[in-house]
Amino acid sequence: MTTRLVYRRAGTGAAPGTVPPELRPAPVRAAKRWSGRSRKDFLVFLAMALPNLALIATFTYWPLINNIYYSTLDWTLGSASATVVGLQNYVTFFASEDASKVLGTTAVFTVVTVGGSMVLGLLVALALNSNVRGTTFARSAVFAPYVLSGVGVGLVWLFIFDPGYGVLAWILRGLGQQSPQWINDPQLSLAMVIIVYVWKNLGYCAVVYLAGLQSLPRDVMEAAALDGANSIRRFFNISVPLLSPTTFFLLITTMLSSLQAFDLIRIMTPLGNGTSTLIYEAYLQAFGAYNRAGYSAAISVTLFAILLVITVxxxxxxxxxxxxS
Incomplete structure (x- = not known):
């Protein structure tokens, strides 16, 4: 049997097990929330952030809200009056025959361009990840098309693909072959634009993958080589998993870029013959022969919703x- 001893200061009347008030530690006063330093830091934050927030709100969110409102109107571009029709523009678009064609073209264009750019970019990055002479020039040459104007690139490649006097037609005639009708055939025109778009954005994926390859831990690769793993096994079992953050980043950026591709399509196929993606169809409906601004806004909101869902x-x-890790 154990005996518990409880000490109590005489004359205090304190209950057993309690600490007298004079022996308790002084309470720590809460720091003032708005001290001079905190207020100064907050003002600096506002000075730095407010201009950017104002620009984003003015040129991104406000146009987006207006576009959503315009999509509920039956409005001809340039007209001073408009009629509120609610969701009728969306119903008209998805009920039309053009909706399946536009959505299918958008899906094919996005999947092929994203997959082609990433796969070819990784292969080019593997070739450039070597210590041989000329790699610096090769890296610059591969990345150069990405920074060039899409209009200029489209005009040059349009001359190459022209079935009458293009460079490709001249080469095929020299081989005794006829040039395909790249511009007039809807399927070939889509393939033409995809080839040019992949060529233009290949350098971006290659440079990003090259940075990822150069950041891989060498000790892991050397340990795998000592264990007898050949270069192919090291690539698929070590390099590819370790490059997953780079692949994830490229997947998001290239997919968003492909869904919003406009300049090459506009220059190489002005009438959208087989190349009418969502963004280009919205352009044709608003600024083409129809001038249907409300209907075009509904297509734009549909594209925004698709981009949002894919990103999430x-x-x-x-x-x-x-x-x-």
């Missing part, structure tokens, strides 16, 4: 397979 799904599910 990628961040929610695809990121789970990314190895950051």
């Amino acid at each position: 799904l990628q961040l929610r599910f695809v990121e789970r397979k990314v190895h950051y």
Whole structure:
């Protein structure tokens, strides 16, 4: 049996097990929330952030809100009056035969350009990741098309693909072959634009993948080589998993860029013959022969919704397979 001793100061009347008030530690006073330093830091933050926030609100969110409102109007571009029709523009678009063609063209263009740019970019990055003479010039040459104007690139490649007097037609005639009708055939025109778009954006993926390859831990690769793994096994079992953050970043950026591709399509196929993606169809409806501004706004909002859903799904599910360690 144990005996518990409880000490109590005489004359205090304190209950057993309690600490007298004079022996308790002084309460720590809460720091003032708005001290002079905090107020100064907050003012500096506002001075730095408010101009950017104002620009974003003015040129991004306000046009987006206006575009959503315009999509509920039956409005001809240039007209002083408009009629509120609610969701009728969306119903008209999805009920039309053009909706399946436009959405299908957008899907094909996006999947092929994103996949082609990333796969070819990785292969080019592997070739450039070597210590041989001329790699610096090769890297610059590969990346150069990405920074060139899309209008200029489209004009040059339009001359190459021209079935009458283009460079490709001249080469094929020299081989006794006829040049395909790249511009007049809807399927070939889409293939033509995809080839040019992949060529233009190939350097971006290659440079980003090259940076990822150069940041891989060498000790892991050397250990795998000592264990007998050949270059192919090291690439698929080590390099590819370790490059997953780079791949995830490129997947998001290239997909968003492909869904918003406009300049090459506009220059190489002005009438949208087989190349009418969502963004180009919105342009044709608003500024083409129809001048249907409200209908065009509905297509633009549809594109925005698709971009938002794809981004959220990628961040929610695809990121789970990314190895950051």
